[in-house]
Amino acid sequence: MQILTNPQNLMELCRQWHAAGDDIALVPTMGYYHAGHEDLMRHARTLAHRMVVSLFVNPAQFGPGEDLEAYPRDPERDSAIAASLGADILFMPEPGSMYAQDHATWVEVPDLAKGLCGQSRPVHFRGVCTVVLKLFMLSQANIAVFGQKDWQQQAIIRCMVRDLNLPVRIETRPTVREADGLALSSRNVYLTPEERAQAPQIRQGLLRAQELAQAGEHRAGVIRDSVLAWWAQHLPLGRLDYLSIVHPETLAPLDTTDGSALMACAVRMGKARLIDNILLRP
């Protein structure tokens, strides 16, 4: 595995691979790897001749007062993991090599980015789209792999790929969880032992919503209220950011779960902001 920090070097090497007839699969990440990242890499490894993993804590997707500086980092451990899972390149650029001082071009998908996480993170998806497009261009990836934990992110990226005719196939992978149901996240290290003990209740609440929907409850408001009641009882350390029932592709809020429906949430626990989601009806 080669570790590259220079965007130009990444572009040149990937160009050579394409010229030799090789496909490229890309796994964009912010590092501090857990089994969710590993699953994306293992999957990407099966999809193409070459695998590029990017590790970049992208300043553009953090708003003022968010955890850019505190975001956990362990590049040595991460590079050992990426190498062991068959990455051909680990791309670890410095922010200054990805963004010129007077960087001025942004990619936005405003309709899909305004709800859910976009409500409390107004510049987040603009930063994500811009860096992901840059990574697509630099790696010239044929395939890119994302996690369903960040459901809104993958929906926005699919839309960007469609609208801009990007020659990249998007694949998503189910959320990898701890044995107690908590979605793996690099940010779980922020949790105190008390918060960690309660955090699986996020998933328990969502599972209750799914049970209700599958038992025939169609009213989104009733389903949502039952989750809020569950959390009020079992998740006292959690502070709700949002809990919404939306269409899985358009992300439009739904009043009923007659068709496909996704329940998505963000809950703050101490220093952590945890997200999760569940399909109420596929």
Ligand code: AMP
């Ligand atoms: P991050 O490093 O948190 O930006 O995540 C990089 C990629 O890993 C994104 O596509 C995430 O959706 C995905 N990912 C993060 N957590 C999980 C998880 N628990 N299961 C599966 N994929 C995940």
